[in-house]
Amino acid sequence: MIKLDGKDLAQRIKLQLKEETLELKESLGKVPGLAIILVGDNPASKIYVNSKIKGCSELGFESFAHFLPEDTNEEKVLELIGELNEDERVNGILVQLPLPKHIDEKKVIDKIALNKDVDGFKPENLGLLMLGDKDSMQPCTPAGIMELLRAYSIELVGKDVVVVGRSNIVGKPMGSLLINEGATVTTCNSKTKDLKAKTSQADMVIMAIGQAKFLTEDMVKEGAIIVDVGINRTEDGLFGDVDYDGVSKKAAYITPVPGGVGPMTVAMLFANTMKAFKKVNNIR
Numbered sequence: 653m654i655k656l657d658g659k660d661l662a663q664r665i666k667l668q669l670k671e672e673t674l675e676l677k678e679s680l681g682k683v684p685g686l687a688i689i690l691v692g693d694n695p696a697s698k699i700y701v702n703s704k705i706k707g708c709s710e711l712g713f714e715s716f717a718h719f720l721p722e723d724t725n726e727e728k729v730l731e732l733i734g735e736l737n738e739d740e741r742v743n744g745i746l747v748q749l750p751l752p753k754h755i756d757e758k759k760v761i762d763k764i765a766l767n768k769d770v771d772g773f774k775p776e777n778l779g780l781l782m783l784g785d786k787d788s789m790q791p792c793t794p795a796g797i798m799e800l801l802r803a804y805s806i807e808l809v810g811k812d813v814v815v816v817g818r819s820n821i822v823g824k825p826m827g828s829l830l831i832n833e834g835a836t837v838t839t840c841n842s843k844t845k846d847l848k849a850k851t852s853q854a855d856m857v858i859m860a861i862g863q864a865k866f867l868t869e870d871m872v873k874e875g876a877i878i879v880d881v882g883i884n885r886t887e888d889g890l891f892g893d894v895d896y897d898g899v900s901k902k903a904a905y906i907t908p909v910p911g912g913v914g915p916m917t918v919a920m921l922f923a924n925t926m927k928a929f930k931k932v933n934n935i936r
């Protein structure tokens with residue numbers, strides 16, 4: 653069994669971005685800037701946002717953090733995004749999801765300028781992704797998984813892949829990226845009839861449903877590749893969507909939680925911010 657070490661790969665990507673940032677600072681006198689908006693005090697979101705801010709400072713990126721109270725109204729959030737759209741120091745705008753219920757996620761994403769959509773959540777970017785355009789901004793989690801699979805030279809052509817999860821952020825774009833690489837993709841969800849019949853024939857299973865230890869040893873075939881997107885905080889600790897101890901006995905490759913997909917998601921956010929910076933500055 654080979655552990656797909658996202659922590660190590662993310663570190664290498666970040667090191668490269670850090671060196672590039674230093675060069676840009678010397679040649680252009682400016683660096684990529686990322687604005688991060690968090691509304692409310694969801695503890696998990698706070699942890700993610702703080703790690704993104706810390707990452708910016710490690711890389712030499714500028715960060716512009718906006719922590720807004722839970723009761724902030726939609727208009728205020730849209731107004732802030734409007735200001736950030738105009739701010740030349742800001743190359744990427746990230747609004748941490750989920751948003752409080754009184755704020756319309758669609759309106760918020762619509763407001764973000766296309767060339768600052770470092771999450772790749774806008775319809776234009778998702779459409780380009782579906783069409784196989786490699787220059788568009790891709791959502792960070794699926795993009796990070798593709799990088800990780802590439803780093804371990806995992807062939808996708810002709811593979812039967814089951815994606816469990818159908819969110820706009822992970823499941824749907826993940827399916828498209830895999831299809832573009834020649835995989836045969838089945839997209840399931842937690843309500844899929846006889847999920848085990850599907851996962852147990854798959855060459856690769858990607859779990860993204862947010863239920864701790866949902867995928868068990870009896871649900872996978874010998875030699876399968878297992879990718880775990882889940883980050884579930886329970887009373888007993890932090891677990892992925894995969895029952896790691898059991899499944900790793902049968903898997904050929906598996907991502908750990910933590911240290912698998914999570915760090916790759918954050919690394920791709922910085923890579924997208926660099927991409928946005930270069931585009932606006934006509935570099936390469």
Ligand code: GUN
Nearest residue numbers: 746747748749750771792
């Ligand atoms: N919430 C969970 N994952 C993500 C992500 O990739 N981007 C944003 N903005 N919010 C998230």
